[in-house]
Amino acid sequence: MDLSIAAILAQDGITSGAIYALLALALVLVFSVTRVIFIPQGEFVAYGALTVAALQSNRFPHSATLLVALGVVCFIYEVAATLRSAELRHGAARSLPLAALKFLLFPAALYFATRAAAGMALPLVAQVALALAIVIPMGPMIYRLAFQPLAEASILVLLIVSVGTHFAMIGLGLVMFGAEGSRTTPFSDARIDIGSLAISGQSLVIVAASIILIVSLYLYFERTLSGKALRATAVNRLGARLVGIGTTQAGRLAFTLAAAMGALCGVLIAPLTTVYYDSGFLIGLKGFVGAIIGGLASYPIAAAGAVLVGLLESYSSFWASALKEVIVFTLIIPVLLWRSLTSKHVEEEEE
């Protein structure tokens, strides 16, 4: 292993690390705001990637159909919840049309737009935008269906629901996209040569996108009101409710952001590798390792941990490729050991 190989492996590791960092941040965000360990995060990656791939090969992405179906079910839930509670019934004249707009009209409009677009040859930016528009609304809808009714349940119950949602989404992914995988065309075929190191334009796009996203997330949490509201909910749910921050809305926002980051990751990795309906899980899991390194609480450490996972994976695939997965996932054990020895034990009931 000489310097040029080490440099190539480092580039590779940082590229995958950037993807894992985005997923780690999404996982930390969702956990800190809603206490849900969001295992289906990887599925959004797969859905985003496969939707773009379907659009590029002029096939209709059935994720649009899933969006419509989820919208209909959410709407039915909303109507049932509104009619059941007396106080909500008073505002029904205003809230139900709004719900219809969100859950019925928007997905339907998107469905027909996709039908029209599937035959045309759209520019790459339009394809990516359409794919993101289809996949991102699934986040809040899944929150509404699976997690909102259980918002006060214990972390274990939420984890089990999370696993169930993951299985459901994987099965739906198989139905929508088939068993075989797809790739998409790269964003850029550029290759920049620095000495003996050839940096591909694709990796630069990925790292740049990750950095921009991380910085925007930071600015969002620091400077905007809704960002601060999310942080408040993350610190103390009850306190946030007392000062008038709606925890349901916070949860919905967190899931929307998580779906957005997941879908974006999918769009970014689709040109690099073949994505299958079930490959999102393993990618999400490696992001989860990064999130664990951050203790599911700290964003910078989670991002750094995820980059470390990417680098470790890259170097161990050179030295001992058969043991690559083992090495990456065994990283969790010393981290957990160190964390459990150094941090105070917090009772979950203390709210």
Next chain:
Amino acid sequence: MKIRFAAALLPALIAFAYAGNAAAQIKVGVSVSATGPAASLGIPEKNTIALLPRTIAGKTVEYIVLDDATDPTTAVKNARKLVSEDKVDLLIGSTVTPNSLAMTDVAAESETPMISMAASASIIEPQDAKRRWVFKTPQNDSHMTTAIISHMADAGVKTVGFIGFNDAYGEGWYREISKLADTRKIKLVANERFARPDTSVTGQVLKIMSANPDAVLIAGSGTPAALPQKTLKERGYKGKIYQTHGVANNDFLRVCGKDCEGTWLPSGPILVAEQLPDSNPVKKSALAYKTAYEKAYGAGTVSTFGGHAWDAGVLLANAAPAALKAGQPGTVEFRRGLRDAIEHSKDVAGAHGIFNMSPTDHLGLDQRSRVMVQIVNGKWKLGGDAR
């Protein structure tokens, strides 16, 4: 009360009416991996089962298809359900080796013959009290490895780098290749592994290229095997690249694109059925399968994996008349007779080759069951020597 009593009696009466017919029906239980990691193998197999004959030797044939999601525990559960509740006369399954190995116990216990669609030779070798009930239709890895090694030796390849799946498939291929490579004086200079969902194999490819082999063998199946190929081409590898028969489907061509130009792989003849010379004994039966599948599912959809399910049906159709002499369907005598009849299959032409089984060989395929294929202009092209 009287109505309820009559209502309870009605199903019993209907059951009696049908009981007579049920005995004349041959029941085939199928456990296939239509979901999970082997879905791209299992779905064509499941589609093919729908095309198998519905009457054989005057008896109607019923196929009960269950999905085992590429999970051995579910495969065993399916097998138990099929033999104890549905009382099937033949088990077909499963798509992958671990599932088939697990189902062997159930087949042997219930004395039900089983035809597996999975590739490993360990399913039927060595023959013993349990394995005598199990047959398989896919070519052994050794058929394919001998084809590859002879092609390599003829092309003057002296050193080979290996990169394969880090599971039983990759491991099995490595073992077979290392055994044969020694005999043909070919040296294996690199042994790397990768996982199916990996986003990058740069490290492995760099290690292989630093050993500078004349040829690289990629032992993966389905579209993941395109990743090392694309990475090798990206890194500027100029030697020959060989793939295994696991990639013989059109999705692989779609994903691999230009990077797969000139790749060699062994395959069952079904992949290039129209290109076979008319004198080739497998051409007719392979084309029969291809026509039937594409008529039902569309042009260009045929897959070599579905061919293994077709061959199981062909073996059943060939063996059922002899088995019926031994007993009626639904009885253990029929199942024993069916096992014996399948074991004595002679010159049965299927989609993948000609089957000649014997008590020591429960596969029965020979050199006619594989050809070397090259990817030219994004299509499969039959290689020069069809041996």
